Amino acid sequence: MVHKTRYKRASGGDAGFTLLEMMISLGIAALIFTVIYGVFNMVYQGNEQMEVDADRYRLARLGFYHLAQDLSMVYVSPPPSNIAAGVGDDRLVFKGLDSEQLNGNTTFENDSLEFSTVSHQNIGLDVPESDRKTVRYSLQDGYLIQEAHLSNGRVVTNELGGPIEGLSFRYLEKQGEDWRDTWDAAEKNQRAPVAVEIEFILKNQDHEARRFKTWVDIPMALGS
Secondary structure (H helix, E strand, C coil): CCCCCCCCCCCHHHCCCCHHHHHHHHHHHHHHHHHHHHHHHHHHHHHHHHHHHHHHHHHHHHHHHHHHHHHCCECCCCCCHHHHCCCCCCCCCEEEECCEEEECCEEEEECEEEEEECCCCCCCCCCCCCCCEEEEEEEECCEEEEEEECCCCCEEEEEEECCEEEEEEEEECCCCCCEECCEEHHHCCCCCCCEEEEEEEECCCCCCCEEEEEEEECHHHHCC
16 A cells, blocks of 8 residues: 655745845835935925025015115206215216126126115115115126215115126116117216116026016106
């Protein structure tokens, strides 16, 4: 009589993982972690870009605010002699220069604007806050600079922000006409333009520039 030996097969629950199964599991886990990291990285970069854009808008708004405040009170008529003392003469100062600068392989606008204004500014006890002053806006080392020459001879310089790639001004002589790149009140019978267009070209970390543009009406010039 022949006896057959029976072997009991081990159940699947008692068996361990094979090397192939371990490699597949690790591969799947690595893929999942890669996807999760990619999602978090995209969210992080998105937040960083939003902060950069917010800084751009903040800088543009700040520059537009100061320029609009000063331009809205451009001085277009001779002041009393007691106020004019120390300023020079009674003529209107409004001079916009058109220039460019080369940054790398790209040329950007590098304009400047100087004008007389009586805009409100807290400039000290020795000068009335609404006194006449001459203000100059320009770029210096990539930063927007406001330089105010006061009636008592003082010069107040404010750095309004940056970095800025370019600054552009254009001027409107009459409604319906084309914008001009330059303006000089001495050549315009002591007249200011009726509006000024302002454009900032702001830097970004990836060297892409973004343009912000607005214009400001000059109420006293509109009626002149």
